[in-house]
Amino acid sequence: MSPVFESPVVSTQWLADHLGSSALVVIDATVMVSEDGDYRCGRAHFERSGHIPSARFADLLSEFSHPDAPGLHRPDPACLAAAVARLGITPESRVVVYDTQRGQWAARLWWLLRTAGFDEVAVLDGGLTAWLSEHRSVETGTGSVVLPRSEFVPTPRPELWVDPVSVGAESALTPVTVVSGSRVALPRTGPRDHALSVPLTAITRASDHTLVSDARLRELYAPALRSGLPIITADGGEVTASATALALALAGARDVRVLDGSLPLVPA
Numbered sequence: 001m002s003p004v005f006e007s008p009v010v011s012t013q014w015l016a017d018h019l020g021s022s023a024l025v026v027i028d029a030t031v032m033v034s035e036d037g038d039y040r041c042g043r044a045h046f047e048r049s050g051h052i053p054s055a056r057f058a059d060l061l062s063e064f065s066h067p068d069a070p071g072l073h074r075p076d077p078a079c080l081a082a083a084v085a086r087l088g089i090t091p092e093s094r095v096v097v098y099d100t101q102r103g104q105w106a107a108r109l110w111w112l113l114r115t116a117g118f119d120e121v122a123v124l125d126g127g128l129t130a131w132l133s134e135h136r137s138v139e140t141g142t143g144s145v146v147l148p149r150s151e152f153v154p155t156p157r158p159e160l161w162v163d164p165v166s167v168g169a170e171s172a173l174t175p176v177t178v179v180s181g182s183r184v185a186l187p188r189t190g191p192r193d194h195a196l197s198v199p200l201t202a203i204t205r206a207s208d209h210t211l212v213s214d215a216r217l218r219e220l221y222a223p224a225l226r227s228g229l230p231i232i233t234a235d236g237g238e239v240t241a242s243a244t245a246l247a248l249a250l251a252g253a254r255d256v257r258v259l260d261g262s263l264p265l266v267p268a
Helices: 012-018 043-048 077-086 104-115 127-133 164-173 214-220 222-227 241-251
Strands: 024-028 031-033 039-041 094-098 121-124 177-180 194-197 231-234 256-259
Touching: 012 127, 094 104, 094 127, 104 121, 104 241, 121 127, 177 222, 177 241, 194 222, 214 222, 214 241, 231 241, 241 256
Parallel strands: 024 094, 094 121, 177 194, 177 231, 231 256
Antiparallel strands: 031 039
């Protein structure tokens, strides 16, 4: 019997209980940050420092990003389908994604898969940090071999994204709440919208990087939830928009879209 997700987040115990299931695909989506602040592929860390047993590595900076767009932008549907297929994900798969940071990279892959029409995906609460804090085993090396390559046919959900070039004009017509995971407060993008900043460090615990309780998330996002307006999550210069979308889902938000790329600020 295939594992069943009851939430977009699973615990380390849930994953430990289901490791070995033929339908389970565990993905490490780690991106490292260099001393000069540049993003680096986390594959070397995955292979040398260790990963959850049977995990596969997803390169979010190349295979899961648009090759010609500046910064970090979603790939087109065909490229995304090819990247997903290389990971061996099929319609019958149950995917758990994690990273070594505070879950922002795992959440980005979670959102990418959902916007491609694949819903059987969850983020590991606390990622590898929580896994190691409980003294669970890891493996080194390249990870599980994916043979043969699967065929993945996406069902794009463009309505779950909003593009930087359109967010200002859109919010000028229809008020929205822009929620950022940045530590710096965002100016409004339009004359009638709302802005809220809840940093990633506020929604995750320092000790093991697990998310705070759903009740606490509802408190943190209360202004956005009470506004009754559509919610757009933004990075604000940091890769946090998908993690914010994940936290908002746990808090009960329904009408949420992710801004793809940097937030353009227009006079309010």
